[in-house]
Amino acid sequence: MRQSDADIILQIKAGKESALDYLYKKNYRMMVSMILRNNGSEQEAKDIFQDALIVFWQKAKSEDFKLSSKISTYLFSVCQNLWRKELDRKRKFEESDKEDSEENTFEQQEMIKIIHQCINELGESCKQILTYHYFDGMSMDKIAEKMGLANSDTAKTKRYKCKKRLDELIRSRYTASDFLD
């Protein structure tokens, strides 16, 4: 069933991930074709398009978001920009000292890996409240409503405890000096 852009925005604001599914299927061929035509592989094209959809998801959830074009046009522009950045990153990587870059990338990857492990060790409700707050930018009222918590203060307390727990987990794996090296 075809959905209007306004309907899709409303669904995204309500946190319905099925709206993303619809946009993905609807625009997949057009976006992937654009990247394939610009020296991208199909896997790269998929990644870029998925990233663009996530950017759109985050933008659409913010209260001051106003769509000034069709969603497909917006997505196309985001895909173009992301792909341009990716090409720049590749070019810079080739031009730079590969050994230094690889070393820095390796350290960064190790740190990110530990952070991800620690996040995944949190309970599901902690993961949810942290992602709602830091990724989706939801207000405490909305988080409380979505998670069935008593009120925004309860949500705020829970979010604080979960973040503290995560910090402790990460610090226990890595000392400050590790990060400073």
Next chain:
Amino acid sequence: MSETNYFRLIEAYFDGSIDPLQKAMLESKIQTDPLLKAEFDLQNNIIEGIADVRKQQLKLRLSAIDVNGSGSLLLGSGVKWLTASLSVAVIFSIWLYWYTNTPQSVNAIQLQNEDLLVWNETSYPPIPTAVKKDLFSQNADTKQKQEITFSERIGQPKSIEEEIKEEAKTAKVKPQALITFQDNNLFSPTSDKDFTKTVERDINRSMVSETKIEFLEPVEDKDQYHYKYFNNKLYLFGDFNNEPYEILELHNKGKKQLFLSYQQTIYKIESDKTNITPLLKVTDEMLILELNMILNEE
């Protein structure tokens, strides 16, 4: 401001609750305090990590979507339109081919034959049946011309039923047009009875015989007649002076069968008898009746 307060500022920074003045102070401090910068980078990585986890969740969800046959609706509808257009074009081409190859009119076919028969069938286009071989099988002895004219009906192709009707109609006309001898065994019957059966169907006669006849003395008994036949000449042995005789010669496709009528009796003469052979009477009553009818017509 104490160190702890700076840590709280970092937290406020990532919450988005920090005011511009505090933000400027924090950024300035980070430039000079490596420990604070490390804490800031750690918190930045943690927040990015949380976002990455959520992104990975969404990307996993999207990757699970089957995109085969999907795409932009514009492209999808374009393919559908293209498919539909091609289908219509193919159907139209088939129809056009069929229509242009269906004969709208067929020039009259002039068939010269030995019977003069004019058959104007304007409402049927029976090309296949018109050229049927059996239609032209006819008595070689019949010196007639046949003119058959077919006119193709203009318009729609014939249905199977129509063709069957045409076939039936053609079959009815055929015996009226010509007398045929389709059975090659007609002139080689094994018995009078068999012969009668075939003659019953189609028979033609000609009293104009090219067979030469020569009369000879009886071979044995005076009352017994004999014959021999070769080189298109009939030799009759016996006394044939009492009454007139008649020879019936029936032809089909170059073959002929002779009968001798003498003194109210009909004899059968076989054409391959080079030795003197007794004349045998035709005993089949039906055949005798048929042959007498022919004789009486004359």
